[in-house]
Amino acid sequence: LALTQSFQPMFMTILPLMIGVGFTLSFILPMMPFMLWMGVLIGWLIMAVEAIVISTMWGVYHLHPNGDDLTGKGSSGYSLLLSLMFRPVFAVIGLIASINIIYVLGTLINKIFSSAFLLSQTDSNIFIMILSLIAFPLIYCGMMWTISTKCMKVISSIADDVLKWFGGQ
Numbered sequence: 001l002a003l004t005q006s007f008q009p010m011f012m013t014i015l016p017l018m019i020g021v022g023f024t025l026s027f028i029l030p031m032m033p034f035m036l037w038m039g040v041l042i043g044w045l046i047m048a049v050e051a052i053v054i055s056t057m058w059g060v061y062h063l064h065p066n067g068d069d070l071t072g073k074g075s076s077g078y079s080l081l082l083s084l085m086f087r088p089v090f091a092v093i094g095l096i097a098s099i100n101i102i103y104v105l106g107t108l109i110n111k112i113f114s115s116a117f118l119l120s121q122t123d124s125n126i127f128i129m130i131l132s133l134i135a136f137p138l139i140y141c142g143m144m145w146t147i148s149t150k151c152m153k154v155i156s157s158i159a160d161d162v163l164k165w166f167g168g169q
Contacts, residue, residue, distance in 0.1 A: 014134060021141045029148055033099055036152040040091045040159075044084075051084050083163045090159035098154040105147050113140060 058077040117139070121132050 018134070018137065021137045024141055025137075025144065029144055032148050032152055033095060033102075033155075037091065037095050037155055040094075040156050041088075043156075044087050044091070047080075047084055047087070051080065079163070083159075086163070087159045090162055091155055094155035094158040097158065098151045101151045101154065102148060105151065106144065109140075109143060109147065113143070 054077075061077065114136075117132070117136055121129065124132065
């Protein structure tokens with residue numbers, strides 16, 4: 001009984017941490033592509049509302065007397081219009097690309113991570129081996145979180161970078 005009570009504070013510290021890691025790996029990481037894609041969609045909707053509000057002003061900028069060509073001072077509006085039209089398409093392409101990249105990298109990590117972790121613990125004593133039972137899921141969760149967030153940036157970066165080729169913002 002005394003031995004159980006002496007380990008209770010340690011278990012009360014480790015248990016919530018492991019539940020948090022399990023929750024992250026089970027629920028948050030699988031939903032991350034959807035959540036980030038919804039963020040891109042919300043950003044696009046805000047851009048559409050801004051375009052509706054500014055469209056009359058943009059028409060007036062075409063009439064600016066100091067304009068050098070047909071569009072006057074309203075030429076930058078065309079790149080925003082192009083961005084507004086193609087951003088949803090690029091977001092879908094980015095979502096598909098990021099899911100495929102995560103699949104490849106996730107499979108690679110799942111096949112290699114445990115072997116690499118066990119190899120790094122070969123000369124460890126029993127205390128370090130017990131501690132590694134806590135460190136293993138924490139490091140794995142951190143790696144998967146990092147890879148997922150980096151890969152999910154493809155959703156928005158494809159639209160931004162492709163539109164920069166056309167002079168967009």
